[in-house]
Amino acid sequence: MNYRILLSLFLLAGLGCHPPDSIGAPSVPEAAPAATPAPKRFNFVDVRRRAETLATQPFQDPAGTLPDFLAKLDYDQYRDIRFKGDKSLWRDAGLPFEVQFAPLGFLFNRQVAINVVTDGEPKPVEYANDLFDYGRNQVPDNLPKDLGFAGFKVLYPLHTDNHYDEVAVFLGASYFRAVGQGQNYGLSARGLALDTGLPKPEEFPYFREFWLEKPEKEATELIAYALMDSQSVTGAYRFAIRPGVATQIEVKSSIFARDKVQKFGVAPLTSMFFHGAMNERFFDDFRPQVHDSDGLLLATGNGEWIWRPLNNPPRLRISAYQNTNPRGFGLLQRDRGFDNYQDLEAHYQTRPSIWVEPMGDWGKGSVELIEIPSDAERYDNIAAFWVPEKPVEAGQQLEFNYRLSFFLDLPNLSPNGRTLASRVGAGGAGDLNSEVRRFVIDFGGEGLRKLPDDAPVQAVVSASTGKVQSVVAHRNSHSGGWRLSFELVPQGSDPSELRCFLKLGDDVLTETWSYQWTGVK
Numbered sequence: 001m002n003y004r005i006l007l008s009l010f011l012l013a014g015l016g017c018h019p020p021d022s023i024g025a026p027s028v029p030e031a032a033p034a035a036t037p038a039p040k041r042f043n044f045v046d047v048r049r050r051a052e053t054l055a056t057q058p059f060q061d062p063a064g065t066l067p068d069f070l071a072k073l074d075y076d077q078y079r080d081i082r083f084k085g086d087k088s089l090w091r092d093a094g095l096p097f098e099v100q101f102a103p104l105g106f107l108f109n110r111q112v113a114i115n116v117v118t119d120g121e122p123k124p125v126e127y128a129n130d131l132f133d134y135g136r137n138q139v140p141d142n143l144p145k146d147l148g149f150a151g152f153k154v155l156y157p158l159h160t161d162n163h164y165d166e167v168a169v170f171l172g173a174s175y176f177r178a179v180g181q182g183q184n185y186g187l188s189a190r191g192l193a194l195d196t197g198l199p200k201p202e203e204f205p206y207f208r209e210f211w212l213e214k215p216e217k218e219a220t221e222l223i224a225y226a227l228m229d230s231q232s233v234t235g236a237y238r239f240a241i242r243p244g245v246a247t248q249i250e251v252k253s254s255i256f257a258r259d260k261v262q263k264f265g266v267a268p269l270t271s272m273f274f275h276g277a278m279n280e281r282f283f284d285d286f287r288p289q290v291h292d293s294d295g296l297l298l299a300t301g302n303g304e305w306i307w308r309p310l311n312n313p314p315r316l317r318i319s320a321y322q323n324t325n326p327r328g329f330g331l332l333q334r335d336r337g338f339d340n341y342q343d344l345e346a347h348y349q350t351r352p353s354i355w356v357e358p359m360g361d362w363g364k365g366s367v368e369l370i371e372i373p374s375d376a377e378r379y380d381n382i383a384a385f386w387v388p389e390k391p392v393e394a395g396q397q398l399e400f401n402y403r404l405s406f407f408l409d410l411p412n413l414s415p416n417g418r419t420l421a422s423r424v425g426a427g428g429a430g431d432l433n434s435e436v437r438r439f440v441i442d443f444g445g446e447g448l449r450k451l452p453d454d455a456p457v458q459a460v461v462s463a464s465t466g467k468v469q470s471v472v473a474h475r476n477s478h479s480g481g482w483r484l485s486f487e488l489v490p491q492g493s494d495p496s497e498l499r500c501f502l503k504l505g506d507d508v509l510t511e512t513w514s515y516q517w518t519g520v521k
Helices: 044-054 075-079
Strands: 098-103 113-118 121-124 149-156 165-171 175-178 188-190 192-194 206-213 222-229 233-242 247-257 264-271 273-275 295-299 305-309 317-324 328-332 353-358 364-371 382-388 397-407 418-426 437-444 458-463 467-476 481-489 496-504 512-517
Touching (some): 044 222, 044 233, 044 247, 175 247, 264 328, 264 353, 328 382, 437 496, 437 512, 458 467
Parallel strands (some): 305 512
Antiparallel strands (some): 098 149, 113 121, 165 175, 192 264, 206 222, 222 233, 247 397, 264 382, 295 305, 295 328, 317 364, 364 382, 418 437, 437 481, 458 496
């Protein structure tokens, strides 16, 4: 449904005078006309009001039945449909941003209303079939003329002034992605994650309508508003998209709960990890590693930095890091060496990391990491998000504001020694059938590099189950950092939560390396 703002203008004018008491008495001057109220401008409050009203109504899924031509498209056929560049929004206005629209088809069967806000006035974007080049697809003659759009892409001169690069895309449910300089699309962000990782179907809220503010000629950000809807919640979102070396998207959200939500995931990130250095099972692949992200980084409210390597586990694995007012969390791609991927097409070494920085206090809760077994790299099998401590009840209203950064490297993240690499293999005497596992973690950073080789660095290692032995910390002359290694003797079939870090005296030198070992059987 498209919405328009109805503006009611009221002109208030008053004329007042008092009759003179006598011929010589001064008269009271006429009152000046009252000022005309400024026209109302569309903003976040309007979207929030719509979300609040929508939450009082039963959910109605507008997902329609697409024509067979669109519904039966496979991934490659859908990608062959391209928006015509010369029809890009604002192409002829000489603005720093352009917008292109995504077609319906393949998995995208919900029509998304898109509006443009010019001088405070919203106006729907009109759909037309000739906005698209359908490539090698055979287009039927009777293709409906009111199909509508599935989403949109944002373009900006990211690398050179005379070429507009795609910097962000909003497409499918509440998914969106972005890139900064020198990056290729990888992991995604979402507006909200509901009941993810539970033994029941996940609920996917979706953005049903967008409003794009027309930018000024010197603008460095694009403002987009979105109205979210699903069975359990509605929501109003404001996105401030700021392209750059590390593209940022500042998110403001107001959520209204129709029903109780068992697991409420805030600022969710979705990624892919097929295989890497911590493999717990065999992958027959010429490439050493295949993943969009290789670890979860968490900055806790008390100042601790935690690094958790990702994996493609033999069975579902869920980890929760309880915290109060986290300073940030994200899914990162730290390994930037092409030699560790050897993929000339996917460019995994330039996939962006995403860092979530809360704006304001989020209270008590946990950062939850979900790792799902996967047999192909086309599946997103990694999810991370913030879960408030208290369940979300029907009728509740919540606000979460945060900043997303899409980057290759942010030096200020984890200012102490950071994890460079994590490896695991047979322990003991090297017997391949041994249940003893050896973990090797390399830490690096300027502080570690400056330490003398004979510095009395200590390794602190703990395990929730099993026995830790053969703990060693020593200089790694090849990386310039320090290597920590230890062995775990598993106990039974229970998972073991592992933690380790380096210290010198009372000073913690590194982030805390954290991992859940579940065995290979």
